[in-house]
């Protein structure tokens with residue numbers, strides 16, 4: 001795993017990873033979803049979080065934003081405990097569940113969230129434009145398509161220019177053109193210094209991230225660049241690399257039994 005060596009941690013906080021997880025254990029119902037889980041994510045990076053359904057992606061994201069009860073270990077974001085007060089305006093989280101009001105327009109929703117977050121109202125139009133919804137700014141959210149609706153949720157995460165954005169499948173239900181535009185936006189935000197962790201089921205989207213994390217049954221199967229993954233597996237693309245790694249893990253498990 002790519003740990004940031006301790007000596008790079010400086011008192012100014014610039015050397016502290018955006019996200020630092022050590023020995024995380026999460027139990028949900030009868031299931032241990034994450035166990036002794038370690039991860040570091042550098043600031044100003046766009047990381048793709050991939051893995052089969054049920055592998056623990058949402059659980060990991062919930063732990064990072066501090067809404068998941070944890071059974072052990074530590075999760076620090078920007079050098080502070082996950083979910084703590086100093087992180088309130090610095091970390092944005094968009095879940096798969098709709099979080100905006102159907103009976104308000106796009107602009108009214110964003111003005112409301114800007115007020116709640118203490119973000120300047122001038123952020124509202126910028127965020128609407130960033131998610132390509134300027135033509136629908138005065139439409140009621142309840143009358144928007146599924147993809148437009150999820151983009152309104154995404155726009156709320158862009159208010160106040162958070163330093164860390166945790167986005168759970170933000171491109172589900174979007175057409176290919178919009179997906180490309182949103183990944184370009186994510187890359188721009190990272191280039192401007194934000195740290196993004198974005199989950200996805202779509203493998204060609206993975207190729208738009210500088211770093212990829214692959215989860216399987218709560219285990220970190222890979223944490224590498226796309227080039228690193230392709231070199232390691234000999235596969236032609238991210239999908240092939242992940243299938244190869246999953247197959248290898250399954251064979252190892254069968255051999256261990």
Ligand SMILES: Nc1ncnc2c1ncn2[C@@H]1O[C@H](COP(=O)(O)OP(=O)(O)OP(=O)(O)O)[C@@H](O)[C@H]1O
Pocket residue numbers: 028029030031033051052053054055056057058059060
């Ligand atoms: N509230 C809950 N109570 C009990 N088990 C849960 C709960 N929520 C999730 N789980 C279980 O935890 C495991 C990880 O779920 P999680 O939602 O983190 O996976 P995921 O990788 O995000 O899946 P998907 O891609 O389908 O959203 C799954 O086995 C799931 O069934």
